[in-house]
Amino acid sequence: MLDRKDKNRSGPSFNRRNFLKGSGAAVAATALATSQELAAAQNNNISKITSAEPTTITLNVNGKDYDVTVEPRVTLLEVLRDDLNFTGCKEVDDRGADGADTVLVDGKATLAGSRLAIECVGKTINTVESLRNGDQVDPVVSGFVKHDAMQCGFCTPGFVMATRAFLNEHPKASLEEIRHGLGGNICRCGTYAGITACAMELAQKGGA
Amino acid sequence: MRPFEYARPDTEAEALEMLNDHGGNTAVLAGGTDLISLMKRELVTPDRVVDLKNVPSLSEIREEDGGVRIGSLVTLDEMQKHPLLNNYQSLRHVIDGIRAIQIQHMGTLGGDLCHLPNCWYFRSGYGLLAIERGVSLVEAGDNRYHAIFGNQGAAKFVSASRFAPGLVAWGARVEVIGPNPQQSESIPLEHFYITPKLSNQGVTVLKPGQLISHIWLPVARQQQSATYEVLQMEGLDWPLAAAASCVEIEGGVVQSAKIVMGHVAPTPIVATAAATILLGNALTVDAANLAADIAVSQATPLSNNGYKVQLARTAVKRSLLKAIGHPEGGI
Structure with missing residues (x-):
């Protein structure tokens, strides 16, 4: 700046x-x-x-x-x-x-x-802070944990919000659609495989 | 960013009034994906920013004169879903290529058409012509993403709009309103872009206090259309070269064709000769190849961007084949 x-x-x-x-x-x-x-x-x-x-x-x-x-x-x-x-x-x-x-x-x-x-x-x-309600977290957040979709974690909140927004609109998205929809988020650690796995699992469940 | 006033008009007339204060040193804010970054770099330093997002008439898509009238503030995701745009496939292809949900939500059609060049000399503060002490920084420096057509004058950047090739191929017109609230003119998008010769000129015919209110697409009869963008990255990226085609085929032969190349020159380039040789013939792979050869035959690449000639050639060929659903049109 x-x-x-x-x-x-x-x-x-x-x-x-x-x-x-x-x-x-x-x-x-x-x-x-x-x-x-x-x-x-x-x-x-x-x-x-x-x-x-x-x-x-x-x-x-x-x-x-x-x-x-x-x-x-x-x-x-x-x-x-x-x-x-x-x-x-x-x-x-x-x-x-x-x-x-x-x-x-x-x-x-x-x-x-x-x-x-x-x-x-x-x-x-x-913001990403809204995805937590007491001990409950949004399925995207728990999915990121489950699929080990972070390393340094710096890009993670933005990625989580983009994933949340994307699944809200495309609850049954294909892998290709997920990769396109989330193409505006960059992870220098290269955790894309975990992120797409998380999004795919949720898309197969209807985007929860 | 330097300080500026923020104005939020409710009508087009109010927007024009607000744009004309401060001697016209004002900026139109649509989705903000370009303007905010230009203001952060202080490449654009308006005294007032006029945010058009609360002007309802600018966010409509509706049928008009058999064609479709799209408000300049319509966002890409709204265009993607709108049934009136089902027959204008070349526009859908562009949205598919903008691989970020954020830009699809924020970005607007009018904003794309007015997006300033991504030339790194311009974005680093050297101006659109990037001339320092009489030397063209583009010519002497790294010009790998610069123009391969229309680059014999001072301007060597490439037009940034991703929708312009597809819209020009469809024969779209833009409604330019202002500077006075009563003023409005409809101009072919093909004539909207200019190549600046002097450093104080812009990239479009828009004068201070004017803005694009709507984009009008002619009726879609039997035309088939496609945009093919050559993208290096899978994620969010700008095309290295692109082409859009709009063809009408009847009785197995091409009745009308228009081919427009993007990201290869300071303006979209209409490949008239290439389209003409298609007329009266079947649109085969050979015909598309021939048209592509003709489209790039006059290219004048700079020192580092000869590779773009082949990319533009491929984009022309594939846009033609993609328009008719031929497998060699790629995805």
Whole structure:
């Protein structure tokens, strides 16, 4: 990234990170500065033209609403990782050529690093963290474990989300379709055989 | 990325108004798979980004004048499933070749048509013409992915659009709207691309404040079509060369044919002479071979990309055979 350090991410009077620490809660809805902002956030609405300055927006991530104060140039990946601590999605290549930043936006596999956070206002965002519910994990996650589909693990969350999205849409996919659908994810360790085996097993069961 | 305003219009007219502020130093945001990366590299530095995703009229596919009108914001997965596009196989072949569920979800047809070249000199900040101190970096440097046609001027990059060859072969038109909300013109896609001669020129006829609102495909009668892309990798990759064909065969002979090569020149290249020799004859492997020879006979490869001539030749041959379902058309 050329200029991550000088990005003005939060407003001058409000430090989100400290707020989150202090409150011990991830939901920061009470931190809204004015009633006007609150109304805008509740409507999941942003004005038609948003200035280049930091603006408070509401993002729905893994079923909860979060308020973040970011400039329009901040990507969804940066918000998820740096502001909201959903560090499952990874940045590998900032041109969107690797798929490690895959999350679901309204159910569709999306490269979080190639989408502005502000574009996602009013949408439902799901990260890999949403695939865990207490002790239960999504079959794609357990399938990755079963088929030893990871080595260093860095690409794994993006691969898991791409696999989840792919199987949601193609529950009975063939091996060839799986290889094509997941072609946007790169694993430098070369764990593709395990990943396709996992996806194939789930596809044979109807995509669960 | 440099700071920019973010605008989210609800209508086409509103979008054009928003694009015309800041003296036109604005950018259209569709799927973002190209623009966001260009802005990260600061190759595009707009004062305002106009996000078209909330303009409903730009996301429709519908029948019009017997043909099909596709909104420029329609995504690749929406095109893949849409029954109105069943007869336009060459477009489906392109989507099959984009082997990433993420790009199929995010990428839009209008975005593909306006995708800027992937030339590594351009992407590294040397401009579209990549000329430094009077020397063409492409000519003097590594040009293995560059143009083998139309490369005698300053521009030596290849057009990046993957749908353009198939759409031009079908005779598609694009609706360009703006800069004023009342302005709209329909132009053949074939005339949409230009080869820049000066560093301040772009790769299309679009002027600041204009955008593609729709793509119109003529009625599909008996034509058969195919796109053949030569891809090096199994995963997400850009073609080294591609060709699309659209042929109409009646009584065993070719009645009409159009062949368009992609990723071989700064614009899609219509292979007129190659298509003409097919007319009135059966479309056999020999005929496809002959057409392919003619299609690449005028190629002028650079120092490192002579191999692309054979790839383009093969793409032409296979696109013709694939269109008629011949086994030598490959997959």
